[in-house]
Amino acid sequence: MPLNKYIQDGDNQDLTNERFKATFDTEHLATVYHGGEEKLKKLRHIRNEITKRGHLFDSIPSAHRTRAEKIEDVSRKLKNLMETVSDFADVTDNLDMVAIIRDVMGVDGFPLALHTLMFVPTLQNQADDEQIEEWLMEAIQGKIIGTYAQTELGHGTNLSAIETTATFDKSTDEFVIHTPTTTATKWWPGGLGTSCTHVVLVANLIIDLKNYGLHPFFVPIRDRNTYLPLSGISVGDIGSKMGVNCVDNGFLAFVNYRIPRRNMLMKHSKVSKDGSYTAPPHPKAAYTTMLYVRSELILHQSCYLAMAMAISIRYSAVRRQGEIKAGTQEVQILDYQTQQYRLFPGLARVFAYVTAAATVSAMTESCIKDLSHGNSDVLADLHALSCGLKAVVTHQASQSIDQARQACGGHGYSDASYLPSLYTSSVGACTYEGENMVMLLQLARYLMKAATKKDEGAALTPLVAYLGGKSDQISTGNDKFAKLLSHFEHIARRRVMHAYRQMIEEEQHGVERDYAFANHSVDWAKAARAHTKLFIANGFAARVQTISDDAVRDVFTTLVELYLCYELMEMAADLTADGYLSEADVQQLRVQIYESLKKIRPNAVSIVDSFDLCDRELRSVLGRRDGHVYENLYKWAQLSPLNQKNLPHVEKYLKPMTSKL
Amino acid sequence: MPLNKYIQDGDNQDLTNERFKATFDTEHLATVYHGGEEKLKKLRHIRNEITKRGHLFDSIPSAHRTRAEKIEDVSRKLKNLMETVSDFADVTDNLDMVAIIRDVMGVDGFPLALHTLMFVPTLQNQADDEQIEEWLMEAIQGKIIGTYAQTELGHGTNLSAIETTATFDKSTDEFVIHTPTTTATKWWPGGLGTSCTHVVLVANLIIDLKNYGLHPFFVPIRDRNTYLPLSGISVGDIGSKMGVNCVDNGFLAFVNYRIPRRNMLMKHSKVSKDGSYTAPPHPKAAYTTMLYVRSELILHQSCYLAMAMAISIRYSAVRRQGEIKAGTQEVQILDYQTQQYRLFPGLARVFAYVTAAATVSAMTESCIKDLSHGNSDVLADLHALSCGLKAVVTHQASQSIDQARQACGGHGYSDASYLPSLYTSSVGACTYEGENMVMLLQLARYLMKAATKKDEGAALTPLVAYLGGKSDQISTGNDKFAKLLSHFEHIARRRVMHAYRQMIEEEQHGVERDYAFANHSVDWAKAARAHTKLFIANGFAARVQTISDDAVRDVFTTLVELYLCYELMEMAADLTADGYLSEADVQQLRVQIYESLKKIRPNAVSIVDSFDLCDRELRSVLGRRDGHVYENLYKWAQLSPLNQKNLPHVEKYLKPMTSKL
Incomplete structure (x- = not known):
């Protein structure tokens, strides 16, 4: 029995070959990704039940419909769903409902989305x-x-x-x-x-x-x-x-x-x-809904990104284009280092964001419990953090999705790939539920207060305790990731304190604090991003210890390494400007990225298989499990409404020009 | 007479106030932007002629139509255009035709686009x-x-x-x-x-x-x-x-x-x-069509970006949101440093790309002339350069457009802003006419040859002569931009030679060159980007000298400064890793960016006015010249086809749920 459980006879051979390379059991990674055996089992039960119910499917791909027709179609499915969902799912379980809605409705929404998510x-x-x-x-x-x-x-x-x-x-x-x-x-x-x-x-x-x-x-x-x-x-x-x-x-x-x-x-x-x-x-009670909505939002984003990665990585194993050495066979595009560099950091981010969403969700639950006992100590920390996460995750996820889309070449631009919908849905979240720049500046105001406390020698809460650390000592902890995480701390501390000092200096020249803050808001926004990335990195690295399966932990470790090095390299100027790291150190980070890409390469398809997304959920010709992309692109195209006869633009305007009669 | 010539009675007062701040004559900048008085005059003549011809307009905004209806509408306009265009324009003049097509058709294309651009x-x-x-x-x-x-x-x-x-x-x-x-x-x-x-x-x-x-x-x-x-x-x-x-x-x-x-x-x-x-x-004759198409493409991208900037900057002057100090009036969002930081680098890029497009277009013409005399010396240089420009400009333009879109908050997500169309059209060009990563690697192969020549002490052509320079001497030239440009050279040289040396090292360990190149293709792609940015920066900086009007030259100088510092900061790790610049130097660059933003702020609306885009061309409620955004968003919304009675989804699915009868 191969370790990858998604192999079937008759699949595209390149994809099957990829799956045979798996060094881990996809069932084990699926369990980790979905948060436990019970949850995975429930999810699959729900999916099977939906599969039995043809009235919950699209009769033709939604891309071929007008907006009014699309809305009619999702409304039909919605009505059917409302009548039958309690037969096979727990309507009070939010995770169940999110999974069902994603499966049946897709990512372009439906008229009652806000009814479910906000009104009730x-x-x-x-x-x-x-x-x-x-x-x-x-x-x-x-x-x-x-x-x-x-x-x-x-x-x-x-x-x-x-x-x-x-x-x-x-x-x-x-x-x-x-x-x-x-x-x-x-x-x-x-x-x-x-x-x-x-x-x-x-x-x-x-x-x-x-x-x-x-x-x-x-x-x-x-x-x-x-x-x-x-x-x-x-x-x-x-x-x-x-x-x-x-x-x-x-x-x-x-x-x-x-x-x-x-x-x-x-x-x-x-x-x-x-x-x-x-x-x-308690006047802050309303905040908790917002916290809850934001942790949901991060989970949705990680799911959109997972879908994009599944589509793009499978297609990159099927697609052959170009030769590395002239005259040899065209290679799978997944073999190009540039393609891996475009895709695998996004793959790592999926796991980073899933982890962050779970952490914040747990923190929110405990915070709500505290609040009901009149204790609002962590509310400010958590609110600020949720602002930062909302901004960083939506921005990075949408960017990674568009990279995944572009990595599919022309076909990624077609709605047949479903990647355009994933991008437009994901990037919309950069604006709704709190515009990202406003979010970052809300977190920045919290960081400003923390920096002030640090300056005054006051105690810092755990999430900002790193501000009190020192930048000139690279951690020598035994933990594999300790050194990399200390780099994140260095960057976050450096950016926060830089923005703070710039601001204080202006204040000392007589500028009011609000204006001094505004005059350095770009630096503050950068500080807020660095703080958020530190939080994500810490959580993601810590997650490794909780994985019991050795093979899965190995894969996970490589993803964490890639994530940490990639995000650090994106901010490398903050590591070298003050001599904190040398040129050789940075080169080492760079090499580690390329090594991680190589390590992930043979497992890439099996990792996205472990998201356990079925073809109906993916809605993508490029991302099909069986890899039969081209013949199905052809079939998909036949359904375009422009393939009807007697199109108005041809009859009214083109024929009269070209006709020889 | 105010310097800004776009002021009219009854306009939104905030926008009028902005226009009164202009420190330069918008006619003069419009002349520079459009490449001379004659061209601007011709463009305006064409626009006036189109204005007289109602059959070349949309009867309702295209966003409210189905795909088939949109195609019918553009086909109608196309037929009318083909019948009348020679009455008012020179159909053999490519710039005229591009302007007409953009005005009449917009950026979502039309069925005969390839007929005009490629077939004929x-x-x-x-x-x-x-x-x-x-x-x-x-x-x-x-x-x-x-x-x-x-x-x-x-x-x-x-x-x-x-x-x-x-x-x-x-x-x-x-x-x-x-x-x-x-x-x-x-x-x-x-x-x-x-x-x-x-x-x-x-x-x-x-x-x-x-x-x-x-x-x-x-x-x-x-x-x-x-x-x-x-x-x-x-x-x-x-x-x-x-x-x-x-x-x-x-x-x-x-x-x-x-x-x-x-x-x-x-x-x-x-x-x-x-x-x-x-x-x-001469077997390379076919290349020249490609060169021509790519220089056109860069021009189109600069125009899409100009449109996005006009829309977003005008709206940012009209929109008031948030207070810098609690209890004071809501401010124009253009007053936020973060908003300026999102928008003004894009504004500078418009001018940088227009300049690059003109340069490459002139180089292409001269190259074609040389070719017809059997001289293909510059073809390789030019071809490589056009690959890099295509990749860098399409990528950066689409990113800047999406930043401009997000900077408009929720309304930027609405098709009423026209920003979604500008983004999806712009980002499509990252893939068509040569996928960007493939383009960068084509340029990289050329740079690899150049690096080899340098290594061998052979002569270098002008575009890569900088590879022979030294990195440890910061230019002390008198030219205001000389120092900044030498930083670009440093980065490009560093990245090219780094990729080259990594590759050579692998070769020395017995790896064939094609594979050694592939193993460092991410570094090569980065090198190709740096080379391209150096070219754009040099051309943009040189353009300043050609401007005779003092006030316009001042504005232009600030835009160049912002452009140079911003692009350098994006690559700052390459400036500090080897100690080439100190932390204080980098801080100086950062401060210069913020200073440039401040300087541009009062002229921002007048600069985008000088693109001389009329409301019909912009197709954007947010970007209206008169700034009357909100009442027109309301009018625009009324036209949504979902505002008809008896919608199928309501009749079939919702009413049966809600009805009490």
Whole structure:
């Protein structure tokens, strides 16, 4: 029995040969990747159940459809899914649901994505018991469909600028919702365009002319029978986007629209009939949803990247192009060092990000537990970290995906590869849920405080303790990775303290701190990235110790080595500028990268096989398990709607030019 | 009269304020950017003529259409254009035509793009007089529509692997065209999908069982009256792609399909009736078309980048978000150092690439002249350089465009910004016309030869003369940029010689050169990039001297400074690893970047105004000259086809869930 469990008769021979080279059991790596045997087993059970249900499949590849047809298709699958999913999965298990949605819907979204991801959880977390009783079950059953309406046309990440108002009218016991300007129009919420009957609206609560700040309201917007907008409401779709076009992102504006007082979500804050306001017991409770969404987001990104790697690495084993020595056979493009250099660091990042997501998710759970006991000590650390991770992971994942796409040459540009969808979905996350630059600067402000503490000799929390270390001593620990990790610390410390000192110097020349910070924000953003990369690197390196299977641990160790050396080389100027490392040291890092590439090469296909993604999930002709790429590209192309007869542009414009009749 | 000539009453006030800050006359910079007064005047004349012709416009933004509708729309405009263009433009002037096509068609292409760019020029350059007489006029008039069919499903940049055959049959005086395998199917040619009646086919010429290599053939593929494929031909569209979806890229396969002998293009090579073959007089003549296409491509990229910069910088002046100091007014996002750092290096690159394109275009013209006199001395230098420029410019331009897109936050993700189209069009060029990594390695082989010459003490041609210089002497020339340029030389020399020495060392251990080269191809690719950046930097810096207007020269100087320092900092590890620069030197470069950003800030909007792009060309709600972004985003959204009533997904799937009836 070969170690790679994905070999089948009749597969492309190059791919089979690759699989026979595996030095580890793919079942063991799959178990590590998916977080344990139980989880992997459950995932496979779910997949098998979906396989039995033809009504959950695409009849033709989505790329051949118009946007409206795509949305119709995902809605069909969604309805079928809602009717049957509880037969084969635990709908309260988030990981199950994410896996099902990815399998059935793909990465271009669906109209109820925000209903599932934001609307229902917000009701669960922010509605009081009576409200939950009234609304939650209908929401879970899809009898009411909602989204989360926060962002406005003129206002994104800076929530304090939101303009929409909910003014309490004591006389009728109602809130009057109003959109005072064009820029106050709610803009972007997914599903709002055509699909929602309700929204959770984030608006300024006004009582007796006093603004109590942003609060969530449960607001019906469309008639559930006719889907027409309710009176006083203007709502619609905002049009096509770079990607994720199966989501109908929408706009929403109100003209003095009235809802009952009890439509404010009142678990935390309350407004009583007489207009008296009760503040929430712990004002930072809302942060935890954000933390939860961000750790989800990192997991999604690692999955998009895993898909891109599976597609590109399999195709690179199938594709032969060019000769290393003229007159010899064309080689598998995976044999080129340049191709390995484009792909394998992305492969290593998949595991790094999966590890980071798991760590942050565990930290978030424990933080929420602490919070419920009134302890918010780690909240600031964790919030700052989640900002940095969001920014670094989305940026790097999208970059690695586009490299994977380009590494497939022309066919990577075709929608048949599915790589364009993976890229556009991934890169979208650089902007949503907190624009990346804003995220980095939020982390930077936390680092600024930490640097100040260090300067003052105050105690540092564990995540920033390295700031108190020294840069001139290279670790001599026995741990294989200790030296490399100390380089990460050196860079992070150097960048944070550099930005800090620049800022302090300006302050000493009379510039206010906020402006001094702004004047060095590029340096601060770089510092925030370095801090985040240190966190990822530490976690990834530590993960190795937890792997019991020797062969898998060997592979994992090589991936960690590649990851560490590659990321360090990307920041090499920070290692040599101050003489911390010599030219020979840097050359050593470079050589170690090339050695790692060579070591990974024979296992590359087996590593991506271990992501255990089936062809239906991958949606990619290039990434097929069987490697039969070319004949299936041909079949895929035949389905293009342009292959119909009597196309309008030919009939109306081209034929009249060319016709000899 | 203000210096910025784009101010109009009623514009967004922030944008007007920006324009009043201009320190230079926008007419003067526009003249420099467009290569002279005459060219600018001509361009404006053309634009005015297009403005008069409503049938050349889009009736609704293309983003709201399906792919088939988009193609119908561009075909309509194309037909109108072909009928009227000679009334107002010189159809033989390539720059005119490019400007017209960009204005009327946008960047997503049109079915006859390859007809214009490749098919007609190939006939002009490779058909003999009799063939030109027979075919060219019909091609120019669009009575025959063609494309260039070279790439095959299984074979891209490595032309030597192309499988399609054209076998001479003496008995009938015909060629028999055949597609021997699935992988030999022609794949990707633009316009082939649905629009072409003919192709120039690149196939192996076989006479009496001997393969004479690749030659071009003029091959009819569809009936000009019915548009049905001719017998023996299988042809169709290959489906949707990441971008450029108004081009119908296609596939094409032949089963023993016969064409007359005289359908081989015979300007250079010939086959006579008796099967005797005449080789071309100078075998490298075909290179010149490639050189021409690549210098065009660099120009297109600079234009895409200019459009992205115009959109993003104008929007950054209109958009206010966040406060630098809490409690103060929200600031224009262009005021953030991080935003400037994301955008202004891209702005500088626009001018750097325009300059590089002009230089290479002039070099190509002179090279073609030399070739016609039998002198091919500079061909190797120029060919290598064009490979590097193609790779570096397409990569950096697409990266800068995506940064510009992300710098617009959520709205940059909307097709209303036009930035997604600019990105997907730009990044496509990383792959077509020679995959970038292959391009870099072609340049690297040339650099390897140059390094060998240097090692042997032989003379070096001007473009690589720097390899013979020394790295330990920082230039002390008086020229403002001399020192910075010497840093570029240092990096390029260091990277080339490092890759070379690594390779030689392996050779000395018995590894064959081809394999030793392959084992260090990542280092070679880095060397090729550094060589290319040196060329761009030298040309850009030299351009300053040619500008007569003081105020424009000042602006230009700052852009060059930013460009040089930014690109150097991107490669800073190569400046410090060997102690060539000290930490203080590098810090000085960094500070110079931030100073340049500050200097550019007040002129930023006026600089992009000087690209003289009208709103119709920009196709971007965010980039509107008048800055009225929000109300027009709202208008744009109303046109989304999802804002129709009775959408299928709502009627079939959502209403049945939500309805209370």
